[in-house]
Amino acid sequence: MTTRTAIARYEGFGKEGKGQLTSPSGVLEATPYSFNTRFGDEKGTNPEELIAAAHAGCFTMALSFALAQAGFNGGSLETKAAVKLEQDGAGGFKITRSDLTLAASVPGISEEQFEALARGAEQNCPVSKLMNAEINLDYTLA
Template identity: 80%
Template sequence: MTTRTATARYDGFGKEGKGHITTQSGVMTDQYYGFNTRFEDGKGTNPEELIAAAHAGCFTMALSFALARAGFSEGSLETKAAVKLEQDGEGGFTITRSDLTLNASVPGLSQGQFQALADGAHANCPVSKLLKAESNLDATLG
């Protein structure tokens, strides 16, 4: 149906190397990433942050469409994704989970219907399906 692309370039190696990411849309062009943005608090991005953005955006859009199909047209959704990177042995790392925290305001939506729609969106979001890491949803209607 659609294919989206991004390009990563890394000049130099290890901690001293410098990476840059560019997306097809141009919303990110030569965005810096490197050791200090991934494992420290350096200015720039990192793969886990980008996965978190993709998961939060995908899930929120999937829930928005589920709510529209259920007849709701007003409200707001805000989702935070927390992607965890952990060391998995001698020098290796694994993304072990992506946890979504949803805060929603949807007038007229019952708690039961809200939870069912949120769980369905979580299970069927294409990024949730892609991720092999554990993924949990904490949904709050308020």
């Protein structure tokens, strides 16, 4: 079992509040987040961006391992994840979907085998399993 942690600190409340995110790895080091980084254009991050990064990274790594297990080596994978945040009926917000767009180069693989491995990674990477949202995968195989 692996456990990873992060710390969120927020000072002030509502739209005027400001926060910082820190992770033990140092990737996030007092990284700013706030209402304006989430819904505006202020420099910093937001939960949806971090979820998109996590989903893109997790899916891509899962597919990479599936390809290696199937005997492929070399090539490249690049995935963009777009996480959609919408208002829900209760007056709050909900992440409703994550769209994965993959560009792949896998020498020697058939379209059918690649699609089966990609769909398996889409459904079975840990972040996909965590999400309570629609997940869509679109890909191009060079």
